Amino acid sequence: MNETPGADEIRAMVTRHISEAMLVPIKDVVPSARLFSDLKAESIDIVDLRFRVEGELKMKIDQRAMIDSLGKDLTADEFDSRFTVGFIIEYVVRHFAADRSPA
C-alpha cells in the first residue's frame, strides 16, 4: 500500500488477513464472527494476524491494550463474545487513524 488507505480499504485488508491467519474462507469473516469460537483461532494466530496488519499498515498494535479495551474482569464467555471480527477491524481502523493524526 503506497497511499494512506481509507477506512474501507483497511476493513477489507484486515478481513483478508483474518481469513489468511485463521485459514478460513473469507465469506466466514463477518463482523459478528467470534475469533475463538467461530473461526477457531489460536493465540499464535492472533499474533500472526497482528504481525500481518502491522507489516502492511506500518503501524504498531499494542495487543495487551487491544485486549484490555474489551472491558475489565470479563468472564471467558464475555471475552469470547466480544472478541469478534468487527471488534478487531474497528480497533485497527481507529488506531490507524489515531497514529496518523497530528499530535
Added chain:
Amino acid sequence: MSAGPRPQRVALVTGGSRGIGRAICRRLARSGIGTIIVNYLENEAAAAVTRQEVEAMGAVAHLLPANLAHPSEIDGLFDCIAQITERLDVFVHSAALGAFKPLSLLKANQWDLSMAVNARSFLLCVQKCVPMMPQGAVVAVSSLGGRRAVPNYGAIGASKAALEAMIRQLAMELAPRGIRLNGVAGGLIETESIAKFPDYHSMVKSVIEATPAGRIGQPDDIAEVVAFLISPEARWIHGQVLVADGGFSLM
C-alpha cells in the same frame, strides 16, 4: 607507533528484553563488552529493565525494537545500528516465538511464523552483520527440541533444527573471514515464555526428575555458555551447538 587503546566491543542481542536474552545481555556486559544493542519485539518495560541491568555493569545499552518476522524491520534495525556503530563484534540470536501444539495439527501460517522469527531472521541478521564484522563471534540460542522429539514443540523444534543447520553452514562459509558461529542448546529453561507451555508444572516436575543435575535450567546457565563461546578460549570451536541441559539429554 602505539596502537592506541583497543576500541570497546559492541554486541547485538536479539530477543534481549526478557528471559535468556536478558541474561545474555547482562552476562556480556559483565564480560567487558562496552556496548550492548538490545533488540526486542515490543515490551518496553522489560527492555528498560535489561538496560538498567546492563548499565549497572558499566556498559552502554541501546534499545532497538523490531519485529524480526518482517525482513523490512530487520533492514530498519540495522539502519538504526549503523547510526550507533560501524562495527559489531558479537551477535547473539535469542529471539524466538512459536506455537506450542502437536506438529500433526500445525497450520501453515503457524509454521511460517515460527520459521520466520526463529530461523529466517537469524540468516538475515547474519547477512547484515558480516559487513560490520571484520572478525567476530555469533551465537544462536537453540534448544533440545531441535534434535529431539518434545511434546507440543514441533514447530519451534523444526525451526531450531533449521537454525542449527545454518550455524554449521555459515560457520564453514564465514570462518575464513574470521567470524565464528556456534550455538547453545538448553533443555527446559525457567522463563516467562516457557510458563505458557501446556501442563507447565507437571512438565517442570518431570524434567527435574529426569535431569541428573537435579534442577531446571536458568537463563544464566545459558548466558554463561554464550559468554564462553564468544571468548578467545573458544577460538577453535566453529559450527558447534553446545548442549547445556544439566545432563537431561544423557538419559
